[in-house]
Every structure is written in C-alpha cells, then in structure tokens.
Amino acid sequence: MITLFHAPQSRSSRIIWLLEELGATYEIRPVSIFRPMTGKGLPDPANPHPDGRVPAILDDDRLVTESVGIVLYLADAFAAAGLAPVPGDRRRGEYLGWIAWYATELEQAMFAGLSGALAQSPGKQRDHAAVLARLRNALVEGPYVMGAEFTAADVLIASALGFGRSAFPDDEVLDAYVARCRARPAAIRSLARDDQSGLQVAA
Numbered sequence: 001m002i003t004l005f006h007a008p009q010s011r012s013s014r015i016i017w018l019l020e021e022l023g024a025t026y027e028i029r030p031v032s033i034f035r036p037m038t039g040k041g042l043p044d045p046a047n048p049h050p051d052g053r054v055p056a057i058l059d060d061d062r063l064v065t066e067s068v069g070i071v072l073y074l075a076d077a078f079a080a081a082g083l084a085p086v087p088g089d090r091r092r093g094e095y096l097g098w099i100a101w102y103a104t105e106l107e108q109a110m111f112a113g114l115s116g117a118l119a120q121s122p123g124k125q126r127d128h129a130a131v132l133a134r135l136r137n138a139l140v141e142g143p144y145v146m147g148a149e150f151t152a153a154d155v156l157i158a159s160a161l162g163f164g165r166s167a168f169p170d171d172e173v174l175d176a177y178v179a180r181c182r183a184r185p186a187a188i189r190s191l192a193r194d195d196q197s198g199l200q201v202a203a
C-alpha cells in the first residue's frame with residue numbers, strides 16, 4: 001500500500017497524477033508545510049520527510065523522498081502500466097536522461113526565469129536557451145518528450161512547466177504539450193483529489 005504525504009498545489013500534486021496514471025491503490029495523507037511564497041505554514045510532525053517537505057511516500061514501511069526518487073520508484077514498481085522502459089529496454093537510457101535533465105537543467109532554468117536571475121547572468125541565459133531548444137526539438141516531433149509514448153518523465157516535465165510556464169517565452173508547442181498532458185484522464189482525476197484529505201483510492 002502506498003501512502004502519499006501531500007500538501008495541495010505543491011510538488012506532491014504531480015505524484016497524485018502519477019499514481020492515477022499507474023492505476024495504483026494509494027492513500028493521501030494531508031500534511032502542512034512551510035510555504036516560502038507566503039511565509040505561512042509549519043512543517044507537520046506527522047510528515048516522515050526528513051526536511052518536513054513534500055512529496056514523500058511510504059510503501060508499507062519504506063520511506064521514499066524527492067520527486068525524482070519517487071517517480072522512478074513508482075514507475076518501476078508499477079512497471080505493468082508501461083510508464084517507464086524497464087532495465088534492459090533500449091529506451092531506458094533516454095528515459096533516465098530526460099528525468100535527470102528535468103532535475104539538473106529544467107528546474108534551474110525555470111527558477112532562473114521566474115526569479116529574474118536570468119537578466120544578470122549570461123551563463124544562465126545560455127543554459128535557459130539550451131533547455132528551451134531541447135524541449136522544443138523533442139516536442140515538435142512529440143507528442144511527448146520521448147515521442148509517441150507518454151512516460152513518467154512527462155509527469156515531471158509537464159507538471160514543472162504547468163507551474164513555471166511564464167519562465168519561458170510564448171510558444172505554441174510548449175502550450176500544446178502542457179494542455180495535452182493536462183487533458184489526460186489521470187491528470188483530470190488528480191486535480192479533483194488534490195484538495196481532498198484523508199482519501200483512500202482503490203485501483
């Protein structure tokens with residue numbers, strides 16, 4: 001049984017989306033977090049995350065933290081759902097590359113764009129342009145970053161873009177990708193569950 005420690009409209013929302021895509025049975029355990037944008041909220045003593053953050057999951061008694069760690073863990077644990085090429089599959093390397101790219105390139109470029117740090121740093125501008133070009137090139141082919149196949153990498157990338165779209169220029173290709181991902185039935189179901197508390201979802 002998977003238990004997700006969740007705060008509404010945060011990085012744990014994407015894990016609800018993933019769990020819905022995977023057809024998993026899971027429970028949402030709502031926790032409070034500190035919200036830096038408003039300065040409000042306190043870490044919840046009921047949250048097992050060592051930093052009091054979300055997302056965190058318990059798989060029975062096994063704790064997994066970090067969006068990337070959780071996405072890799074769940075997509076492999078529910079391999080039958082087909083959201084992750086399994087070890088040995090020739091697409092596995094590309095898949096891992098996109099997930100690492102999300103964590104090390106996309107997040108940095110997005111927050112540089114959102115914070116205004118771009119304007120002061122030619123290095124960040126170069127990285128930002130590279131992120132945009134790589135994403136666009138993949139999505140012009142599309143419809144997902146790995147082509148025809150929707151993978152768990154799209155959950156990370158599309159959810160980040162959904163939050164930080166304004167960090168990048170107007171672009172029909174990016175907008176269509178975010179809209180396409182948001183229109184997936186699992187994404188729509190996850191929105192309805194984002195704000196509900198104490199919920200148990202049976203597959």
Ligand SMILES: N[C@@H](CCC(=O)N[C@@H](CS)C(=O)NCC(=O)O)C(=O)O
Nearest residue numbers: 010011033034052053054055066067
């Ligand atoms: N690298 C972490 C970041 C987690 C994170 O910062 N989550 C925010 C919510 S979006 C949080 O829990 N903030 C509470 C805090 O900073 O104390 C991940 O991707 O899981």
